[in-house]
Amino acid sequence: MPLNCSSSASRVPHILGGLKTTATTRVGGGGVLFNFFNKTHQNNSLCIASLPLNKRNDSQRFCLSSSSSVMEGIKDSGFSTQEIEKYSKELDIAVRAVQMACSLCQKVQESLISKTNSQVQAKDDNSPVTVADWSVQATVSWILSETLGSRSVAIVAEEDVQTLSKPDSAGLLEAVVQTVNDCLAEAPRFGLKAPGTILGSTEVLEAISHCNSAGGPSGRFWALDPVDGTLGFVRGDQYAVALALIEDGEVVLGVLGCPNYPMRKEWLSYHHRYHRIISKLTPPTSESWDKGCVIYARRGSGEAWMQPLIQGHKKLVWPNSATPVRVSTVENPALATFCEPVEKANSSHSFTAGLAHSVGLRKQPLRVYSMVKYAAIARGDAEVFMKFARAGYKEKIWDHAAGVLIIQEAGGVVTDAGGCPLNFSKGMYLEGLDRGIIACAGVKLHEKIIKAVDASWNSSSL
């Protein structure tokens, strides 16, 4: 495993976690138990998710239905209240905020697709940005600040207010302010408080520009990608809302909202665009059709959870139900599926095709926009994710933090191509990343790919 990782990065917690938790045993047991759980106690997933699975007794697993009963339940757990409570409030708020953001995005995506003149802007690097990117950033920033206290909330996020503040962007800013207010007015459906008065453009711009933390090795900050895979978003395809909490350089919470990634993968045809999918497939009942999902994990819990989107279910209001997700147990490369970015410009398709051939991956690659690729691995829908950006491109922490933690807690392995964990402690970039990113459902597949990279790197043109 990792050979030349720097000292702080030399631990590979996800691999140890996978061995320690004997993933397959737990998944098997958990599957049966959680069927029972889902039938009887639908509303407690977030509270329970904050307790490590191996630290819970049966009643704590299945009979907690509110925060107060969580507090009663942990009295005999042998763990200090402080330890078990750590991050539970932050996780709860982060999931609600991402649920709201997904709802916002669904509405904006629908209107983008139905309009002929799209409101898509180009940034300096020619990448797209939309009303949804700014609106989600403002909304999540506002919610985190309101619920956790604005002074203590540091956020690193993708968007800034430069374009929005230009005099000729008044219409765009107006659309963002309207979208943010429409979304925040719905806060009570998600168990959160709506603002007392409508936010003006100054407050919305402030909320966006509040996300100006530089990140770094110490203290606590959030990493937010308001819309990851904006290209997929504007094309009516896959995208994600990604929120992670990073403390002292380690990702401690990860939440991924995937508005077009159904709870049941049978409803997803990766080879058809979203608007074609919905026109072709007619779900049998609204209950079984959950168009999107939110997946989340807490560091060290050894588990990851998935909720349906509130928006998809008009009837659903908070609290929401959740089910555990786990990586695939497939180890045979011939049976494994690998995912990669859709755009060749973002990752070399020819290099990964060579790797796939040399390790015996035989299936067609699954090319999906955004961190939905991380979600696919965590849920067991695919086994491998590889990204090899062009030389000189620096990966940003918000493009990976939430997904990496979720895969690790779901039992998978994520490193750079040198086998080292990704380093989230160096500011907004993943500094020191060795060649590319490799995420796998299991250690065996991961080792094979790392070896294959070493064998083929020198002869590649990367």
Ligand SMILES: Nc1ncnc2c1ncn2[C@@H]1O[C@H](COP(=O)(O)OS(=O)(=O)O)[C@@H](OP(=O)(O)O)[C@H]1O
């Ligand atoms: N040149 C280059 N190389 C590698 N990566 C880049 C590059 N340019 C941009 N980005 C970042 O890639 C994010 C989208 O990644 P995806 O995996 O979704 O790529 S793809 O759209 O499926 O091709 C995308 O995230 P969003 O901007 O949030 O969409 C970018 O942060």
Ligand SMILES: [Mg+2]
């Ligand atoms: Mg992104």
Ligand SMILES: [Mg+2]
């Ligand atoms: Mg983005």
Ligand SMILES: [Mg+2]
């Ligand atoms: Mg972008």
